[in-house]
Amino acid sequence: MAEEIKVDDTVDITDVVCPVTFVKAKVALEELEDGQVLSIRMNDGEPVQNVPRSIKDEGHQILKLLDNQDGTYNLIVRKAGEE
C-alpha cells in the first residue's frame, strides 16, 4: 500500500529527542508545498508514540506508519495548507 504513495522529501529525526523531534519534523513540513508528502524517520518509544499525534494536531494528513524493522519507523504525511 505504501508503495503507491509518492514521497517528495524525507527527514530523519532519530538524532534528536523530545521536544526537538516534533520541531524538526515541523520545520521539514514547512519547507514543502501544500499537498506534498514527507517521510519522517523516527525512533521507537516516545517518538513513535507521540509525534504522529502532534503532526495530526497540526492539521496534516497522516497516511501511513511503516515499521523499518530496525527500531525506527517512517511516518508518511501529506502537508495540509494553512486554514
Next chain:
Amino acid sequence: MADKIDYGTLKKGGFMRQKQKGYFSLRLGIVGGQVTAEQLAAVTDVANTFGHGYIHLTARQGIEIPFINIKDINAVKAALAKGGIAPGVCGPRVRTVTACQGSAVCPNACIDTTTIAQELNDRYFGKELPHKFKFGVTGCQNNCLKAEENDFGIKGGLEVVWEKDKCISCGVCEKACRTNAITMKNGEITIDYDKCNRCGRCAYACPADAYDTTEGYYVYFGGLFGNTVSRGIPVVPFIKDRETLFRVCDAALNYFRENALPGERFKFTLDRLGVDGLKEKVMEAYHG
C-alpha cells in the same frame, strides 16, 4: 469585635491559627484550582491591607493569606466577598475539591474535570463527617492531579471501540498505545481490553477518527498522603455516566459517615472493617 474567641468556629471557616498570637492564615475556598482575575485582585487587596503582602499556595491548590489579625476578620471577609471569594474550610468535613485543567484546556483529557469538581463542591463542600474527606479529579491516565492520594479520587478515561469502515490501516494507534493493547494484522485492529487502561491515546492519535469513544470514570477509595501514605483502591468497575458517578460518591460518603469512628480517616475505616461493606454499598449505587 468578638471578646471570646471560638477557635473551633474560626477553624471551620478556614482560619488557621498561627504560632504568632492573634494571627491567622486565612484559607480560601477554591474549587478545582480555578481562580478568576477578579478574585485574585481581592486576594491581593486583602494581603496588602490586612496581611503581610504575600500569599501561600497550599499543596492542594489552595490559597492562604497569612498574618490576618483576628480583629480584622469581618473586614477581611467583606473585602473578599466583593471579589467573589470566601474563606474555605478545615477540620472534619469535605475539603477543597482539587482538579487538573481537564478537557477545557488539555489535549489529553478524557473528561471535563472542572465541571465535575464544581458539582462535587456544590453537593458536598463543608459537609460534616467523622474526619476530613478529600476529593480529587484528574482528567486522564497521566494523573497530573494524583487521584489516588484522595479519600475519593476520580480519573477520567475513554472507552474505545475500533470502527473498521473508517480505518485507513495506517498503524499509528498500535504504536500510540502504551500498554500494547492494540495489534494490527492485515490492516485489522484488535484491542485486548484486559490490557487497555482507557487512556484515549489511540483515539486521539488516529488520523481517520476510526475510534468510537465513550467517556467515563475510574474511582479510587481511601487514599491519603500525610503521616500515613496509602494509595486509594479501586472498588467499582469503570463508570460510564455522571449520574452513576454521583450515586457512587453519595454511597461512599454515606458509608463513611455511618461507619467511621470519630477522627478516623476513610482508609482506616476500610482497614478496620474490610472493604466488603463499602463494596456492597457502592456496587448497589453503581447498578442504580
